[in-house]
Amino acid sequence: MNNFTLDARLAADTLPVAELPLSRVLLMNDARYPWVILVPRHAAISEVFELSAHDQQQLWREATQLGEAMKTALGGDKINIASLGNVVSQLHVHVVVRRHTDATWPAPVWGNGSAESYDQESQAQLREQLQTLINGLDV
Structure with a gap:
């Protein structure tokens, strides 16, 4: 992770927001959705398959x-x-809370x-709530 x-x-x-064992947790600055992004702290990685098998499992554990x-x-x-990376190639995983009443439901x-x-x-308030949630994870 150098x-x-x-x-x-x-x-x-x-x-x-916080640091998990593998990933930095970031809050997307879009109040329409509770939306975090996990970024594994590895240099020059753009695809999940470029991570070791252990880190792939860790990323999935953190996201889920x-x-x-x-x-x-x-x-x-x-x-x-989702992990898209069409605009930002650095490996990152979006975790988005969707509600039937949100701004774009059911579209992406x-x-x-x-x-x-x-x-x-x-x-x-949301960052504090997310930090509390993260502290309660068993990752």
């Missing part, structure tokens, strides 16, 4: 446990977990409307 540097686009679009905790705590109807969150930044209070 020489890890967060992609500039990810840094610009997100807010730091956090997704389950977010769905329960934040009242989601569905969790979307990508490419639908414009992001709505969190106000300072809402952002701080």
Whole structure:
């Protein structure tokens, strides 16, 4: 995990939340959805298959446990977990809480409307709630 540097686009679009054993957890700055991004702390990796088998399992464990905790705590109807990388090639996994009432349901969150930044209070509350959820994970 040496020489890890967060992609500039990810840094610009997100807010730091926590560190998991493999991944940095970032909050997407889009108040329309509770949306985190997991970025494995490996340099120059763009695909899941470039991780060791152990790290692949760890990434999936982190994404699914956090997704389950977010769905329960934040009242989601569905969790979307995806690794796309068409715009940002650095390996990252999106974990998005979806609700039947959200801004773009049932369409994907990508490419639908414009992001709505969190106000300072809402952002701080959600980051604190996410940190509490993360502290309760068994990853």
